[in-house]
Amino acid sequence: MDTNDAPVTLVAGGAGFIGSHLCQALLERGEHVVCLDNLQTSRATNVDDLIGHPRFTFVKADVIEKLPATVTALTRRITRVYNLACAASPPHYQADPEHTMLTCVVGTDHLLRLAEQSGARFLLTSTSEVYGDPEVHPQREDYRGAVSCTGPRACYDEGKRAAEAMALDFARLGRADVRVARIFNTYGPRMHPDDGRVVSNFICQALTGDTITVYGDGSQTRSFCYVSDLVDGLIRLMDSETVGSEPVNLGNPNEMTVSDLVTRIVALTGTTAQVDYHPLPVDDPRRRKPDITRAQTMLGWAPLVPLEEGLSRTCTWFAQELRQADRMPLLSVAAE
Structure with missing residues (x-):
């Protein structure tokens, strides 16, 4: 990144699935981007195409620790x-629940204080998991949720609820200009195969001819929201003066x-794999559907990519990933 006084956008978790797409979109808008990531569950390869860009800097660091000097030195430029x-998937965030909770709470505190010091606008990516296994359908932002505070998902669900509380406090x-996005299921290229x-489970199992594992009775x-639509929503929310x-x-x-979803992926891949049913995980939500009236009204936002198109793009990307990982897919992907 150059050393002039250009404004800087910091993306914590920028090497993750959604974060890497966000970094790319911000660069395309002409922004100077600092990507901060500890690479615990994300992948450096997600930002390979961005390394070397004159307006992109990657910093490996963990937000639960003191922010590194390479970031704090930019405080006056961060806007x-x-x-x-x-971590956003249950196997990943449950693997180290203490770290998950600390990332949500301590990490958010560190980044909020940075925003306070720099006068930057702050956007927290929260989650539909704050609604738990919802008793109200579809889920509106004023619904307070049905979350287990003691179950195996609590490190993430309650961590995000705490992060929201801190950000809105x-x-x-008047300490920071805050935005909070509650993200529902998102899919697309750069999802971690494991x-x-x-979406990632079904596609990888279908492409390799493995048994397709369904938890619950289906x-x-x-x-499901395609990642480019989600990124557009995040940027609109950050830009908004009314939210x-x-x-x-x-x-x-x-x-x-x-x-x-299984039926659609089977049709795209032409797999003959069998479907195997397993018990539903503890506290897994039975229904999930966002009410996006607020986003439509205040941001002029709504998802545009049809599911069949998004799934086809994602299947194609996973097929390439599996080949590179020597997990040769047995099937090809139907054309869009």
Whole structure:
């Protein structure tokens, strides 16, 4: 990155699945981007194409620790802070629940204080998991959720709820200009093949001819948003002058069953793999669908990429990944 006085955007968790797409989009907008990531669950290869860009800097560091000098030295130039730092898939965030909770709480505190010192606008990426296994459907931002504070998902669910509380307290006290996005299921290229989420699981199993593993009976629902749509929503939220005191749902309201998702991926890949059913994990939500009225009204945002198109792009990307990892896919992907 150059050493002039150009404004800087900090993206914590910028080497992750969503974070890397966000960094790329911000660079395309002409922003100077500092990507901060500890690479615990993200991958350096996600930002390989950005390394060497004159307006991009990668800093390996953990937000639960004191922020490194390479970041604090830029304090007076930092105008925007995106906090995407946290493992987001259950197998990953449950592998080290203490670190997950500390990332949500201590990490958010560190980044909020940086935003306070720099006068930067701050955006927290929260999650639809704050609604728990919802008793209200679809989920609106004023729904307070049905979350287990003692179960195996609590490190993430309660961590994000605490992060929201802290961010909005900073806003109420006038210490930072805050935005909170509640992200629903997102998919697309650069998902980790082993992250345990349904889209990546089903696609990889279908491409390699493995048994497709469904947890529960397949009747539980999700709403899947393609990553480019989600990134557009995050940038619009950060840019917005009218949203700041309330969380905003970002997701695709096109609800479908997990069984329907399997059917679509089977059709795309032509797999003959069998489907194997396992018990539903503890506290796994049975229904999930965002009410995006607030995002539509205040941001002019709605997802645009059709599911079939997004799944086709994602299948193609995973097929290439599997070849590079010597996990040769047995199947090709149907054309869009």
